[in-house]
Ligand SMILES: CC(=O)SCCNC(=O)CCNC(=O)[C@H](O)C(C)(C)COP(=O)(O)OP(=O)(O)OC[C@H]1O[C@@H](n2cnc3c(N)ncnc32)[C@H](O)[C@@H]1OP(=O)(O)O
């Protein structure tokens with residue numbers, strides 16, 4: 001272990017290459033509810049080509065006329081468009097163009113499917129027929145009613161037929177990880193002998209455990225020397241039923257597999273497939289241990305994930321590795337302090353390497369002073385010590401009630417606090433209200449007598465608190481009545497009241513502006529901000545009373 005790998009350096013080492021075979025458009029599309037038409041498949045395939053995946057499995061040509069047409073469209077358009085070669089950091093040589101991706105289609109081990117695949121793939125410059133047949137006892141008995149010998153013979157026939165259309169043929173013994181290992185060895189050896197150029201070992205039901213799966217991959221290489229002799233690529237196709245698809249794929253690579261089948265956002269049958277973005281970033285990030293690389297231009301990952309999400313309707317969970325909204329977000333104070341000092345303290349991937357927006361400091365109840373005052377500074381505010389303390393206290397109060405505190409919230413807090421000066425006479429300490437359709441609205445407030453004059457007038461020490469209750473026409477009226485009672489100013493009347501949302505969402509900060517007429521008829525306006533409109537009203541009311549007191553101070557100071 002050591003410092004996180006710089007992806008751009010890792011990629012320049014040119015280690016052993018792993019082929020990235022993307023099956024978003026085939027197995028990914030098998031997710032319940034997803035049906036992509038030809039236009040959508042071409043759009044995703046074009047993005048996969050920008051991402052520089054090596055093989056795009058565009059569909060299952062025999063599944064429907066629509067899928068046949070979609071595979072054909074991908075073969076025609078994406079299968080003939082050279083990809084601009086891009087370095088891991090996004091560099092792009094002008095004349096440096098790579099072949100179009102290989103376009104693949106899946107076919108059962110029957111002539112009709114193989115012929116349909118061949119026909120739909122024909123327009124692509126490079127194409128692969130991927131044929132499969134179940135080998136496990138369970139599948140053979142319940143789905144195919146076929147003996148091992150029959151399966152082996154059918155697989156060989158299918159591969160040989162596929163080879164008449166292309167010299168790039170992949171064979172998958174379906175449900176390989178629940179197949180008797182000696183039979184798996186036999187059928188893989190027969191597939192290699194029959195001309196398969198890639199043999200894929202599918203963990204069809206996500207049953208494998210990493211160490212065991214890795215052992216099988218190593219053992220296949222050991223027992224079948226022709227895999228190496230004929231340059232046959234051993235591939236893996238891992239499902240995620242136990243959440244192990246990425247781990248199993250990596251362990252397979254550590255044991256000699258050189259193709260990984262993946263789907264963007266990990267979509268696919270049931271719990272999905274090995275997630276493309278996770279496995280390719282694991283390979284780049286831990287190149288120090290894996291010693292392999294792939295050709296992907298990873299800054300396209302986020303864009304690819306978003307495109308697939310929007311065209312499939314499958315949203316990406318916030319905490320999804322690499323492409324989730326929170327992949328580079330930090331909410332807790334200790335982490336934020338670290339990341340503000342150096343992102344390496346809590347990030348192992350550079351956000352720009354996956355095309356994300358950068359580290360995000362998200363303010364919430366776990367945030368601390370470093371992050372809060374950085375947000376204040378970014379907004380251009382300068383606070384003195386007292387203002388800073390008050391603003392931070394208000395921020396924590398707000399964060400307790402609101403999941404995420406936005407920069408607009410911070411601005412509102414700071415603006416509200418910076419005019420609460422040391423010469424404020426009253427401070428609202430707490431407010432409790434009750435009410436409802438059948439109960440009379442009532443409020444209890446606690447107000448601190450912060451000014452020497454008001455404390456003296458009330459016969460109390462400076463800083464003493466006064467508790468008062470009142471009922472009213474509504475909760476705001478009751479709160480204002482209780483404040484009047486607490487400060488002993490029954491002659492103050494509420495003249496106008498306006499409320500506006502400062503930020504969006506159901507937990508938005510509300511801003512209340514009130515105008516009060518004081519005892520001698522003069523009017524003062526006050527402002528209050530809170531997620532709770534009654535609290536914002538009470539703060540606005542106290543603010544207006546403080547402003548009226550400031551005028552008293554100023555006029556007495558300047559009295560001749
Ligand atoms: C693990 C995987 O992801 S495998 C790929 C799964 N993907 C799909 O199935 C999507 C596309 N599939 C389809 O559109 C349809 O299932 C079709 C067009 C392929 C076949 O449809 P139907 O002919 O109506 O058959 P149905 O789907 O009900 O049953 C599957 C048939 O294929 C046979 N079969 C299943 N796998 C294979 C195989 N690898 N090779 C040959 N035959 C197979 C079954 O034995 C069954 O045959 P039967 O009809 O003689 O009993």
Ligand SMILES: CC(C)C(=O)C(=O)O
Nearest residue numbers: 132172174202204237
């Ligand atoms: C056809 C094979 C590769 C497959 O999708 C699986 O076994 O899951």
